[in-house]
Amino acid sequence: MVVISSFEEYKSFEGQVLGVSGWHTISQEQINKFADATLDHQWIHVDKQRAENEGPFKSTIAHGYLTLSLIPYLWKQIADVRNVKMEINYGIESIRFCEPVLVDSEVQLQAKVKSITNLRGTVKAVIEAILILKGKDKPVYTGDVVFLYHFN
Template sequence: MVVVNSYEEFEAHLGKEIGISQWHTIDQDQINKFADATLDHQWIHTDEEKAKNEGPFKATIAHGYLTLSLIPYLWKQIADIRNIKMEINYGIESFKFGQAVVVNSEVQLKAKLQSITNLRGITKVIIQATLIIKDQPKPAYTGDVMFLYHFN
């Protein structure tokens, strides 16, 4: 895990891979809870029998937005940003989904610091986020996520 205490320490990682999270298993319970939270109960996510018999993946798959929502959780396994008053999820850009995440797949986040900007004392970072699926050749997605850090 990378520890960052200041803008300058963050800047030292510019253009570099910061790290990779631990593996996280996306199980049916998590998919169902996400479906309930977002009111998205499309059968390809929640109907295990129909997905097995009629679906293109022969099993349910995680919602694309579920996989995106894991970014803050997995990012905190990669970088410990200290000495801050506040952290804000600021935005996402240019995400491309490359492959579906089948139920019970293990995923991990790979993060690279694309850019860092000092916005009048607020640190804006753009992290290239790639969600790797264990034993699969293509990632679930790649794109840029933005965070704002208010260092003390």
Template sequence: MQIIRNFNEFESFLGKELGVSEAHKITQEQIGQFADATLDHQWIHTDPERAANEGPFKATIAHGYLTLSLIPYLWKQVVDVQNLKMEINYGIDNLKFGQPVLVDSEVRLRATLVSIVNLRGVCKATIGAELEIVGQAKPAFKGDVVFLYHFTE
């Protein structure tokens, strides 16, 4: 895990891979909880029997937005940004879903610092985020996640 204490330390990683998170298993329970939270109960996600019999993947799949929602959790395994007054999820650019994540798959985040700008004391960091599916060549998604960091120093 990388420890970043200020803008200059962060900037030193420009163009470099920051690291890879631990693998996280996507369970049917997690998919069901996400469906409840978002009111998206499409059978391809929530009905294992129907998905096995009628679905194109022969299993349920995670919601695309569930996989995106894992970014903060997995990001914290890659980088520990310290000395902060505040951090803000600012946006996601150029996001493309590559393939679905089947239930019981393991995913991990690979992160690279694409750009970093000091906006009058606020650090705007763009992270190249790729959600890998363990054992698969193609990622679940690729995109640029943008964070704003207000360092104390």
């Protein structure tokens, strides 16, 4: 894990891959809870029997937005940004979904610091996020996430 305590330290990682998170298994229980939270109960996510019989993947799959929602959790395994008054999830840019995530698959996040900008005391970090699917060459998604930090 990389520890970052200031704008200058963050800036020193610009253009570099910071690392990868640990593996996370996406269970049917997690998919079902996400469906309940988002009111998205499409059968391809929650109906195991129908997905096996009628679905193109012969399995239920995770919601794309579920996989995106893992970014903060997995990011915290890669970088420990300290000495901040506030951290804001500011946005997601240019996300492209490339590969479905079947139930019980393992994923991990690879994070690269694309740019670090000091906006009059607010640090804007653009992180290239690639969600890797264990055993597959094609990523689940690629894109940029933007965090804002107010360092002490």
